Amino acid sequence: MAAPCLRTVGSLTTRCGLCCRNINRISSHVGAQMVQRPFSASSSVHKKNQAPAGPEKHTPEFIQKQVQEYNIGKRHLANMMGEDPETFTQEDVDRSIAYLFPSGLFEKKARPIMKHPDEIFPKQRAIQWDADGRPFHFLFYTGKQSYYSLMHELYGKVQGVERYQERMRAKGLFNSTDQMISLGSSRWLTREELEEQLLETISIENYTRLIQLMERLLTMPYCATEEEFVARFRHKLDAQATNQMVPPLQTDEHGVAFSTAEGRRKSSTCSVRLQDSGSGHISINGLDYILYFSVLQDREQIMFPFQFTNTLGRFDLHATVEGGGRAGQAGALRLAISRALLSFLPKGDVENLRQAGLLTPDPRVRERKKPGQEGARKKFTWKKR
Numbered sequence: 001m002a003a004p005c006l007r008t009v010g011s012l013t014t015r016c017g018l019c020c021r022n023i024n025r026i027s028s029h030v031g032a033q034m035v036q037r038p039f040s041a042s043s044s045v046h047k048k049n050q051a052p053a054g055p056e057k058h059t060p061e062f063i064q065k066q067v068q069e070y071n072i073g074k075r076h077l078a079n080m081m082g083e084d085p086e087t088f089t090q091e092d093v094d095r096s097i098a099y100l101f102p103s104g105l106f107e108k109k110a111r112p113i114m115k116h117p118d119e120i121f122p123k124q125r126a127i128q129w130d131a132d133g134r135p136f137h138f139l140f141y142t143g144k145q146s147y148y149s150l151m152h153e154l155y156g157k158v159q160g161v162e163r164y165q166e167r168m169r170a171k172g173l174f175n176s177t178d179q180m181i182s183l184g185s186s187r188w189l190t191r192e193e194l195e196e197q198l199l200e201t202i203s204i205e206n207y208t209r210l211i212q213l214m215e216r217l218l219t220m221p222y223c224a225t226e227e228e229f230v231a232r233f234r235h236k237l238d239a240q241a242t243n244q245m246v247p248p249l250q251t252d253e254h255g256v257a258f259s260t261a262e263g264r265r266k267s268s269t270c271s272v273r274l275q276d277s278g279s280g281h282i283s284i285n286g287l288d289y290i291l292y293f294s295v296l297q298d299r300e301q302i303m304f305p306f307q308f309t310n311t312l313g314r315f316d317l318h319a320t321v322e323g324g325g326r327a328g329q330a331g332a333l334r335l336a337i338s339r340a341l342l343s344f345l346p347k348g349d350v351e352n353l354r355q356a357g358l359l360t361p362d363p364r365v366r367e368r369k370k371p372g373q374e375g376a377r378k379k380f381t382w383k384k385r
Contacts, residue, residue, distance in 0.1 A: 052114030066117040073114065090116070145200040147206060153214050157226045164222050177222035186234040188214070193235070212380030244350055244359060249343040259343035266365050268324030270332040274340040284333070285321060300332040305338045305358055307346060331362055 078088040083094050089357070093114050101112040129135045139152070141144040168174040180359065189197070191207045202210075217223055223230075247259050258275040282289040293299050306312045317337065321329045338358035342350060353359050367376040374380050 022147040030287060042131065063117055066121070067252070069151070070114075070117055076113070109259060143299030144200050144202075144206075146200045147202055147210075151210065151213070154210070154217070157229055158213070158217050158220070161217065161223055161225060164225060166287055167220065171298050171375050174221070176221050176346070179222045181218055181227050181230060181236065182216075186236050189233050189235055194233070242353065244342070246342045247339060258343075259340045261336045261339035263332040263334070263339065263361075264327035265335065265362055266324050268328035269318055270329065270336050272317060272319040272323040272333065272336040274337065274342055274344075275316040275318070275342060276314070276369065278314065280315070282312035282317040282319075284319045293326060295326060298326055301330040301334045301339065305334060305341055305353075308347065308358065309341055311341070311344075314342075334358065335361060 074088060074093060075085040077093060077096055078085040080100075081092070089356055097112055098115050103111045103346075107109050135141070137145050137149065139148045142148050152316065165174060188211055191202055191204065194207065194210075195202050214230065218224065247261050249257055251257050252275075256275060256277055258273055260271065260273050262269070262271045264270075282381065284292040289299060289302060294303070301311070301338055306315070319336070321333060323329075324332070335358070338353055342353070342359075345353075349357075368378055
């Protein structure tokens with residue numbers, strides 16, 4: 001019995017050895033195929049691993065090419081319109097585009113335009129670091145280097161004015177009202193305009209802090225030494241004053257200069273005659289203004305243009321008023337007096353009068369009563385029964 005058992009065990013061992021060799025051969029073949037097979041990922045994995053594309057950068061070469069194409073297009077447009085390409089301005093381009101491509105779109109940005117590339121493409125910062133990666137400016141890592149650089153420069157201007165004041169005090173020539181900046185008809189740049197100039201986003205708090213420091217500089221004596229610096233952040237407002245009609249100055253038979261003007265307010269109309277070299281006498285419809293207007297507020301309305309221009313007691317005023325009530329007549333007189341004063345004032349004071357609201361007609365009128373209501377706005381009292 002022992003011999004058959006040994007033969008059986010030997011045959012099983014032989015078969016197991018053959019199976020092991022076959023398994024090793026198959027596994028090595030499969031492994032070779034897996035090594036030789038290239039690895040390929042799906043397109044979704046590639047898109048997921050890709051970094052998002054940043055904003056398009058307009059290189060100087062790109063801008064230069066756009067400028068060349070714009071100049072060529074402007075010459076073609078001038079030839080189409082039959083005008084000289086050398087004297088063809090941007091206003092002519094806008095007029096030609098509006099004529100060739102008429103559009104009834106309400107939004108102006110949606111209409112066809114042809115502008116210079118400098119107006120179309122936004123300004124970009126220059127390279128702010130060297131070849132080794134070191135930033136040029138010491139405020140680079142603040143994240144708002146242009147803003148903080150401006151604040152640093154502004155505070156330096158304030159300290160410079162203070163040092164100039166100390167030198168004037170040492171010489172005994174200090175005057176608290178000397179060399180102040182006259183802003184005239186100008187305003188501060190808005191936050192959006194300042195962002196466009198600095199090429200940075202500015203928060204409301206930072207903008208307020210900048211304006212406060214600017215106002216502090218303007219209140220200091222001898223701040224006129226930095227007038228050129230302040231003018232960089234001011235916007236002039238003299239365009240509207242040039243459109244104001246100034247009545248011509250006339251002379252009577254005695255050679256005395258006078259001016260006439262008219263004014264309206266609500267349903268009141270008036271005409272005034274302002275005569276120079278007078279004694280300050282004011283008559284309205286043949287009566288003294290104190291007798292004509294019994295309310296102090298109405299008298300102040302009439303005298304305010306003279307007080308604002310420092311001409312109290314210089315002119316004689318003769319006015320004719322009709323229609324409306326006392327408030328409407330006082331408003332019409334104030335507007336007519338302000339218009340008549342323009343003939344005697346320099347051109348620089350016209351904008352001051354406009355900003356004070358003396359040259360702006362008041363379009364407000366009494367609102368009409370509505371049907372089904374007790375008044376213009378008032379409703380009838382609602383009752384349940």
